[in-house]
Amino acid sequence: MKQTFKLLSITLLGIVISVSALAQENQSQSLRIVRGKTDTVRTNVHYIIGVAQKGSEIFINDMPVKQYKTGSFGTELSLNEGDNIVEVRVVTGPSTETESFSVYYKKPEAVTAVVSDSYSDSTVPLVVTKKGAYLNYSTGGDRLGGAKINFLDEGIKMELLDIKQDLYKVRLSENRYAYIPKRFAEILPVGEETPFSLTSSWSVINTGKADKVTVVLEDKHPYIIYSEPDRLIIDVHGVNCNTNWITQYLDLEAIEYVDLNQKESDVLSVIIKLKDKYRWGYTVGYTGNRLEITVNHTPEVLRSRSRKPLEGLYFGLDAGHGGNSTGAVSPSGIEEKDLNLAMIYMLKEEIENRGGKVMLSRSEDIDSSIQERTDLFREAGVDMVISVHCNAGGSPLRPMGTSTYYRHIENRPLAEVVLKRLVELDVNNFGLIGNFNFGLIAPTDYPAILVETMFMSSLPDEEQIASPEFQKKMMTKVATGVEDYIKMVRSSL
Numbered sequence: 001m002k003q004t005f006k007l008l009s010i011t012l013l014g015i016v017i018s019v020s021a022l023a024q025e026n027q028s029q030s031l032r033i034v035r036g037k038t039d040t041v042r043t044n045v046h047y048i049i050g051v052a053q054k055g056s057e058i059f060i061n062d063m064p065v066k067q068y069k070t071g072s073f074g075t076e077l078s079l080n081e082g083d084n085i086v087e088v089r090v091v092t093g094p095s096t097e098t099e100s101f102s103v104y105y106k107k108p109e110a111v112t113a114v115v116s117d118s119y120s121d122s123t124v125p126l127v128v129t130k131k132g133a134y135l136n137y138s139t140g141g142d143r144l145g146g147a148k149i150n151f152l153d154e155g156i157k158m159e160l161l162d163i164k165q166d167l168y169k170v171r172l173s174e175n176r177y178a179y180i181p182k183r184f185a186e187i188l189p190v191g192e193e194t195p196f197s198l199t200s201s202w203s204v205i206n207t208g209k210a211d212k213v214t215v216v217l218e219d220k221h222p223y224i225i226y227s228e229p230d231r232l233i234i235d236v237h238g239v240n241c242n243t244n245w246i247t248q249y250l251d252l253e254a255i256e257y258v259d260l261n262q263k264e265s266d267v268l269s270v271i272i273k274l275k276d277k278y279r280w281g282y283t284v285g286y287t288g289n290r291l292e293i294t295v296n297h298t299p300e301v302l303r304s305r306s307r308k309p310l311e312g313l314y315f316g317l318d319a320g321h322g323g324n325s326t327g328a329v330s331p332s333g334i335e336e337k338d339l340n341l342a343m344i345y346m347l348k349e350e351i352e353n354r355g356g357k358v359m360l361s362r363s364e365d366i367d368s369s370i371q372e373r374t375d376l377f378r379e380a381g382v383d384m385v386i387s388v389h390c391n392a393g394g395s396p397l398r399p400m401g402t403s404t405y406y407r408h409i410e411n412r413p414l415a416e417v418v419l420k421r422l423v424e425l426d427v428n429n430f431g432l433i434g435n436f437n438f439g440l441i442a443p444t445d446y447p448a449i450l451v452e453t454m455f456m457s458s459l460p461d462e463e464q465i466a467s468p469e470f471q472k473k474m475m476t477k478v479a480t481g482v483e484d485y486i487k488m489v490r491s492s493l
C-alpha cells in the first residue's frame with residue numbers, strides 16, 4: 001500500500017511538473033530569432049524573422065513590426081556598410097524581452113582589382129557623366145562631330161585614361177575604351193573607387209505603352225547598345241552576373257523574352273528579343289542603381305481598322321535651321337531655313353489630311369537647338385519624327401538630287417520607303433544613307449528620319465526646289481512614303 005502510494009505520488013508529481021512546464025511555455029514562449037542573426041552579409045537587403053509569444057508587441061530597431069497569428073514576425077532592413085546593430089524588443093503585457101546582435105555588411109569587392117593592377121586601381125582618376133552625355137568610338141571628327149556609339153545617362157563613373165583635345169578617353173571595361181566630350185563629363189577627386197557590381201534579379205513588365213526591363217545593380221555602369229533587326233542588346237560594362245532569376249510576365253507586348261550572356265569577364269549582355277518586325281523606339285537609363293530599358297509598344301491603333309491611314313498617330317515634324325541659322329544659301333540667295341519651313345507646313349497638311357496629328361519643332365523663323373527640339377518631341381511622346389532639310393555640296397552644274405537618312409538600323413525601312421516615293425519625281429537619286437550622325441535623328445525614343453529634299457548648291461536642283469508646286473509634290477511623296485510604311489507595319493502585325 002505504502003509502495004503503491006509512493007509510486008502514485010511520484011507519477012502525480014511528474015504529471016504536475018510536466019503540465020506546469022507546458023503552461024509555462026504557452027504563457028511565455030520566449031523570443032527566438034530564426035533568421036537574420038548573421039555575422040557577415042554581402043547584400044544590404046537583410047531580413048529579420050523571429051517568433052515570440054502570441055499577442056505581443058514587436059519592435060525592431062524601435063519600429064513596430066506586425067506579429068502574425070502564429071506568433072511569427074519579420075521585417076526587411078536596409079544595411080549600411082560595416083556594423084549594423086539590430087535590436088528586437090518584445091512587449092508582452094507588463095514584461096519586456098530584448099535581444100540585440102550585430103550584422104556586418106561587407107560590400108562585394110571588385111574581383112578584377114585582384115586580377116589586374118592597372119584596372120580598378122583607386123588611384124586612377126574617374127570621370128562622371130553629365131546630362132546629354134554620349135560616347136564616341138574614336139578621336140575622329142567631321143562636320144557633325146565624331147561617330148557616336150550611343151547616349152549615356154548622367155551619373156555614370158568611368159576611369160579616365162587620357163585626354164585628347166576636347167575628349168576624355170575613358171575605360172568601359174578591362175578590354176574596351178571609348179571617348180566622351182569633355183563638356184559631358186566631370187573629373188572626380190582621386191580616391192573614388194571604380195564601380196563594380198554583381199547583378200541580382202531582373203524583371204520585365206508591361207507598363208501600358210511600353211515593356212520595361214529592370215536590372216538591379218550596385219552602381220551605375222556604362223553601356224553600349226546594339227540594335228539588331230529583331231533584338232536589342234545592351235552590354236553593361238564592369239559587371240559580373242549573379243542573376244538566377246528573371247521574372248517575365250505573360251502580358252508583354254513588345255518583348256518576346258529576355259536573356260543574358262556574360263560575354264567577357266566584366267561585360268554582361270542584356271539580350272532582349274523583340275516581338276514585332278517594325279520598331280517604335282526604346283530608352284536606356286538609370287533610376288538609382290537600377291538599369292531600366294523600356295521598349296515602346298507598336299501603337300495600339302495599328303492593330304485595329306481606321307478610317308484614315310495615319311489616324312491615331314502623332315508626328316513630330318522638324319523644319320531644319322531657322323533664325324540666325326540660315327542653313328545653305330542657294331546661288332540666287334534663297335535661304336534653306338525658309339524653304340524648310342514652307343515645306344514643313346505642306347507636310348503637316350499632308351499628314352493631317354491622312355488623319356495624323358502633328359507637332360512642329362518650330363512654327364516660325366526662329367532658331368532652336370537640337371536638344372530643345374528633341375526634348376520637345378520626347379516630352380510630347382510623338383510616334384515618329386521627320387526632319388526636312390535641303391542639301392548642299394557636290395557639282396553646282398549637275399542635278400544632285402534627293403536623299404533620306406537614318407541613324408539607327410531599325411529606321412532603315414522607313415527611310416527606304418520614303419526615298420522610293422521621292423524618286424518617283426523627276427529627280428536624281430542621291431541615295432539612302434545610314435549611320436548618319438545628325439542630332440535630330442539620334443534619339444532612340446521614336447523612329448526618326450531625315451529628308452534632304454534637293455541640293456541648294458546645284459543650279460538644276462535649285463530651280464526645281466524654288467518652286468512651291470515642286471515643294472508640295474515632294475512633301476506629298478514624303479507623306480505617301482510614311483503611309484506606305486504604316487501599311488507595311490499593319491500587314492506585319
Ligand SMILES: [Zn+2]
Nearest residue numbers: 320327389390
Ligand atoms: Zn540643313
